[in-house]
Amino acid sequence: MKLVLLLLLVTEASCRSHSSGCEKGCDCRGDLKFTICSRASFTRLPSRVPPITELLDLSDNWISIIPERTFNTTRKLRVLLLQNNNISVVEDGAFCQLEFLQKLDLSWNQITTLSEGFSIGLASLRELQLSHNRLTTLDSRTFRHLDSIQRLNLTNNSIQTIQMRSFSSMSLLRQLHLQDNQLTSLRSGTFSMLHSLKVLNLAGNQISEAETGVFKPLASLTLLNIANNQLTTICFKTFLSIHTYSTHLLLEGNPWNCDCDLQRVFRKLRSIQRLFLDDYYNLTCSSPPDLQGYLLINVDDELCIAETVTVLIITITVIITLLAAMLMGERKRRRRKRRDSTGRSRETSQTSQTTEATSVSDLNISLFLFSRCSLVVFSGNRFLCIDICKP
Known part of the structure; x- marks a missing residue:
């Protein structure tokens, strides 16, 4: 039993030993292809990282800049963790050689802008964490090369503007987190290419x-x-x-x-x-x-019960009024027809026709326009507006 325990301790010690390819302050686990450099008080990226590393954890340090082509010796990286640093600058092409990278975590930093060169080389990236930074605008070119991205987290920035086509390359995106920003409106076309969201x-x-x-x-x-x-x-x-x-x-x-x-x-x-x-x-x-x-x-x-009842009452009243007017017009027409049949002179007949036209006009020019809260009635030469929403 003691021998087994001793072998386990020796194995763990060998896994944690710092070879010539591992930066001091890092824990290089070659068997797992992990390099853990968190909480090592680094102010810059370590220069000695085993080239077989697939997971590099640089979280909780004091790194402020990600220079161009920094990861040219660790091209097999699949996970890169840079959260909780002091990063304010990500230079163009900083990740351009990480063609296998699938997860990049830059959350809890001081990033204010990202240029088009930020996403160069990240064609295989599936998850990007940018929450708790200081971004104010999403440029239409920032994420241009993220063809495989499925999860984008921009929570708790200061984003006020999203330019058209900012997400145009993200046809595979499934989750977009924009909560706790400063957006004031949503414009058509903002999410135009997100068919898989x-x-x-x-x-x-x-x-x-x-x-x-x-x-x-x-x-x-x-x-x-x-x-x-x-x-x-x-x-x-x-x-x-x-x-x-x-x-x-x-x-x-x-x-x-x-x-x-x-x-x-x-x-x-x-x-x-x-x-x-x-x-x-x-x-x-x-x-x-x-x-x-x-x-x-x-x-x-x-x-809205009172408004609905009022509308119904007004509508029924208008219909009854129109029906009554039509009935009165029909009666007048029949009376004139009887008078015409008694053999009036042509002059009298013309006068009667003029009077009839006027009467019909008087009936037909009473038009009404009905909207949700108003009734407009046109009678004679006057418009009458009735507010039907008032109790």
Whole structure:
């Protein structure tokens, strides 16, 4: 038993021994092809890393710059961990020789911009972590060479602008995390090439508007999270354009304006079987003032009853008025017809026709235009506008 324990200790010691190809402060495990250099207080990238290394962990150091062609001796890397450093500059072509790299973690750094040269050589990359940096804009060329990317995490930056075609090369992307940034609007074309995207997380931004066709290209979307933004209302067609079989929507934490329009939108959305409003029962009204703090589910059945009843009453009244006018016109026409049959003179007949035309005109020029909250009646030479939403 003691011999077995001794052999295990010797094996572990040999695995942790620092050969000539391993930087001091690193743990080079040749049997696993791992090189662990975390918490080694490095201010620059180590120069001696075994060329067979497939996982290089440089997290929790003080590295500030990733120079060009730094990894030319470690071309077999598949996982590169650089989180929790002080990186502010990534030079063009820094990863250009890492043709096998599948995961790159640059989260929790100080990166403010990424140029087109950032993604050169990363054609095999599947996961990119850029959360908790200082990015403000996504350029249309930054991710141009990420043809195989499946997961992109940009959480907790300061992104205000996403240029058109920023994700144009990411036809295989499945997850896009943009929560906790500073986006204010969503424009059509922003996600135009993301046909494989399943998860889109936009929670915790400042989004107050979304164009109708912005989600239309997302043919595989299963989760759309727009919680905790600044939406007061939404357009029914914005979500109707999502044609996946099953899509879950998260919308709570927005300052909803619980007017009748919003009620109609949500009533329609809930009737679409392929859309699931997972947090509908948690949606809270911020306006109008008398409904502030109310749950939307508690007001949707009674908010618009008075308006609906008023609209019905006005509509029925208008129909009855028109029918009565038509009946009176028909009676006058019959009376004139009887008078014409008694043998009036041509002059009298012409006068009667003129009078009839005038009467018919008086009846027919009473037109009305009906909208949600107003009724416009044209009678004679006057327009009358009636507000039918007031109790």
